[in-house]
Amino acid sequence: MDLETISARLTDLQAAGLEAIAAASDPMELEAVQVAYLGRRGELKTLLGGIGGLPAEDRPRVGAIGNRVREALEAALQGRQVELEGAALDDRLAREAVDVTLPGRPFRRGSLHPLIETNREIARIFGQFGFVVYEGPEVETDVRNFQALNIPPDHPARDLWDTLYTDVPGHLLRTHTSPGQIHVMQQTAPPIRALLPGRCFRYEAVDASHGFEFFQVEGLMVDEGTTMADLRGLLDAFAHAMFGRARPTRFRPGYYPFTEPSVAFDVQCVVCDGAGCPSCKRTGWMTILGAGMVHPVVLRNGGLDPERYQGFAFGLGTDRIAILRYGINDIRMFLENDLRFLEQF
């Protein structure tokens, strides 16, 4: 064989190889093509094995041509390999396609009870002003629930709380969270900023706005200079946090035996915005809490000197706040535990 012939055959081999590579339709075929052309016994090796008969000066030239052919075939093989792998992946992906409109895996949607969450929200708001949470018992003594709060036995003000009594002598179901004031004053020295959330009980027939079990949050702040102006500022801040910055509030006289002066605190009706509606009994206002400056007798019963210390207390009805906050029209929903209600929170 001479140089001419061998060059021509290498060129033919390259053409045939490229054709075979392009024709390979899967990785196996491609592998076979590679073995057939570039393998140890492949056509290229075989052809180049025959160059021993060429003159010595021609051999490098043939070698160079052979290398070009190998490189061309190798490049083609690799290109074809990438092509085939891509196609195979596309195939797999096509096969894996699903109906994406089928529903997702169901995860149960949990919920937190609106009353307890309202308590937490109240604590969060007052927490920003340094109020910390304390707890008191649901079964209280008559002494702490009434007498220590300046309500002696047979005091006409007892009519303000229809009480559920127990068969444990001297014990009743707390009618309000106010006995917590005594608990806190007895265990902590001023300055005091305390919150006491809890369940309360009253002898009260159940209707849309009353229940015999309900929740309250008591607040107490005592030190040497706490004033009624502080009370008002704090209650305004609370009302604005809970019902929006622009909502007007009203501070007016109330009556509790354990505060003096006593306060009733109103916000503009959240239903009618003050225009007057059945929810606010056409007054345009809704009372959201009772408050006042802690009565000197109560300070003394808490172990504090009323000439040195002064402060305020407030008690807000969680149910009432929750009703206004969520637009609920029947307080009974809270203890019915209908999932259709609970799942909304």
Add this chain to the structure above:
Amino acid sequence: MRVPLAWLRDYVDVDLEAEALADRLTLLGMEVQAVERRGSDWHRIVVGELLSVEPHPGSDHLLLTRVRIGDAEPLLTVLTGASNVAAGQRVPVAVPGAVLPGGRRIDVTRMVGIESQGMLCSGDELGLTTDADGILILPGDAPVGRRMAELFGDVILDVDVKPNRGDALSLLGLAREVAAATGGRIRWPEIVLDEQGTPTAEHLSVDVTDPRLCPRFVGRWVDGFVVGASPLHVQARLTAAGVRPVSNVVDASNYVMLELGKPTHTFDAAAIADGRIVVRPARAGERLETLDHVTRELTPETLVIADARGPVGLAGVMGGAQSEVGDATSAIVIESAVFDPVSIRRTARRFALQSEASLRFEKGQETRLARIGADRVAQLVVAWAGGRAAPGRVDTAPAEPAPVRLPFRPSRVTRLLGAPIEADEMRALLARVEVPTEAARPGDEVPIAVGAPGIRLDEEAARDALVAIVPTHRRDLEIEADVAEEVARIRGYDRIPGRLPETPMPVFRPDPRRAVDAVRDVLAGRGLNEVVTHALVGPADHARLGIPGDDAAIIRVTNPLSVEHSQLRRSLLPGLVRVLVENERQRRADIGCFEVGHVHDLVDGVPREEAMLGVLLAGDQGGAAWNQAARPADLWEARGLVESLCTRLGVAVREAAAPSSVAPYEHPGRTAVLRAADPAGNLLDLGRVFEPHPRYLEAAEARASHVAVALVSLDALQAALPRSQRYAPFPRVPAVERDLAVVVAESRPAGEVAGTIREAAAPLLRELRLFDVYHGAPLAQGERSLAFRLTLQAEGRTLTDEEIDAAVARIVEALGSRLGARIRS
């Protein structure tokens, strides 16, 4: 207290619109809860003159009247069934098209062949009086044709008078408040008596056995009157105020109660033996038939008005039927007394007879009103019923207390209110409520709290102090803080500036609810719904739990609203099961809910509360779907939930064991006690997870077949919380995993097998996980295979094969020797 404005105007000028007045009173602490307009629902009801009254020709119970309702109006023919009408009278006529209160429409109707062009109205139909039997006969000068609403309409304010302001439970008292609001002055009614005949003291004697129970008794004698109906305007006023008119004599007493706030009573003098009254505690065994015709057994705690024969009335609460003023009464004894508030309150409560009178007595009475009230009643009886008031009174304690001096420090008032108010302004404000002030003197004592020594003013302090001269009707002004409230009240609470506190903050205190809130957040995040159920449950709920009704540890309510809510719950379970049952009724069967609440019991006579977490799972917990099978609630679901909850809080559940005994509501084979260690290493019971006993569910009317419950003590969980959370370094060298299939007797608890492995493999065992439980061939009957994956690791180095083999050999040996187990290979 219902306040008819037309009546109020007798005592004070009111120039404000009703709504504006209501607002002013509310801002003054006299909350107006409703503004009612009498007459606003009278449409086309006018004054008519009866020109003629004849029998209806076709009916013997109807009258045919001809009515003039104005010169320009045609005469009307109106039929009526009432018999009290006569020609010449003026009466209210509802003309065709009229609407009565309650929406009743009056049109032309035919009755027994004759057309009636409207209706004559009774006082009751208009709500003007309470008389429903006859037509309301108007005064002879009532202008014919005028709308009734114009003549008799009024505005009634419903004022919520607080318990400390008994003085304001009267028109005069509220007139004082109006005057304080507007700057006006009140007018007392003019009380003049034309006394005639034998002096009262010759008709009547009064003896009080215990002046503490009856500090003052004023009696008066009136005779020669004729009992009948009160004048129309009196009846209308009483009706508007919510008091039923009875007769001119009784109405006089009620009128004075509303006018002055002074309850009085009128006895038929004929029923008082020898005119001798004794005020004394009842004797055991005495009985009295009260005005409501109930015979009551009296006890020595009851104060009575008696004569020589026995009680004739319950002092301050209700009179006796025997001495009731009736049509035949010709002489009365007027009782105008002051009683001990506590005694009256107890008596009224004991007999469930709280009345307008007892409510006023129990708030305390001004002493001088006993005298003024007696005079006023006598005056009104004579004015409305005729007769003569006997000269003088009998009076057991004629001395009347003077106003009280109440020293206060304006600087202290300012300090309390946080508003700078000059002493002169305080004086002016107090003057508006009839409280004059004067300068304090050295030695004056400022009362801080009732029953405690006050602050003595020295010369310097006295210079800056004032004294409020408290009139006797203001029994609520007792201490310095009361003066502060009065100043703030009259000045207007709205003028107290709001500001945020600048006083020192308290020291940090950890939130006791943090763990509880974490529990709630975790469970809600796991898809559970938080519920709040009643703390008061019924005996049936406890009985189903196996707690008998007479159990000594139950705390009971002695005055429950219903038996279903008469005991404090000892468990959260009944409430949770009720949630299940109620939602099953709404066709919601797949439920996961939890409650955080207190359970109660009595330990050695002392109430004890424990904070508990209750979880109830029922039905499918996984959410069956097109690509997912249902996962019915079971013991392991509940246990896994509690364990993951504990892990989240840093508490490891160390042990889950079958309990030594199960409750009747627990499945005897599917109940476990969970235990954790507290930071000191003591094992504590966290609570129980169980599937309820099928009989319990059946008794509670729950239909679900797959239910699991966890009842966990939050107090125990709190005690088990780590004091601090510390990072634990973990080995960087690779761990080795080995699987062991342990074949043991089926009766051998898996917990015991795991415990044996843990003990034998320590300290190399990092993790132990049971991944398979297998029964059946090739295992023998009564055997099972428990497959565990062990993760072994040493600190800081890679374990050698020899070490691992030695550890496994130790485990296998321990399992074999202690539990008779073998390894399945």
